[in-house]
Amino acid sequence: MLSSVWNTAWLFFWGFALVAYLFTLFAVVGDLFRDRELGGLVKAIWFVFMFFLPFVTVLVYVVFRGRGMAERQQHTLKAAQAAMDNHIREVVHSSPADEIAKSKALFDAGAITQAEYDNLKAHALARVV
Secondary structure (H helix, E strand, O other): HHHHHHHHHHHHHHHHHHHHHHHHHHHHHHHHHHOOOOHHHHHHHHHHHHHOOOHHHHHHHHHHHHHHOOOOOOOOHHHHHHHHHHHHHHHOOOOOHHHHHHHHHHHHHOOOOOHHHOOOOOHHHHHHH
């Protein structure tokens, strides 16, 4: 009974270790593709070593290039956040006058009724207050 509990505990431990290693391995591979400072030959050498000595190579990569790895990831996240913020500003940010002008153009084109135009105009003006 006690033996099966310890076997189960070891199974969970090694399963966790495998998943953690795979996450680290994929992070290292992604970082190698993201790194613009390394040349193609150096990247190929890292990949060859990862193929023949995977655990040692990943450990060495994280120890010696971990800081740069974190900086590249942070730079990528900041660029993505800035792009998202710019997109949101472009799409969402419109003044009430712009909304009323768009509504008026729709009304003039016959796409909306007078009641819908009045409703859109009231909604745009309510945002000002």
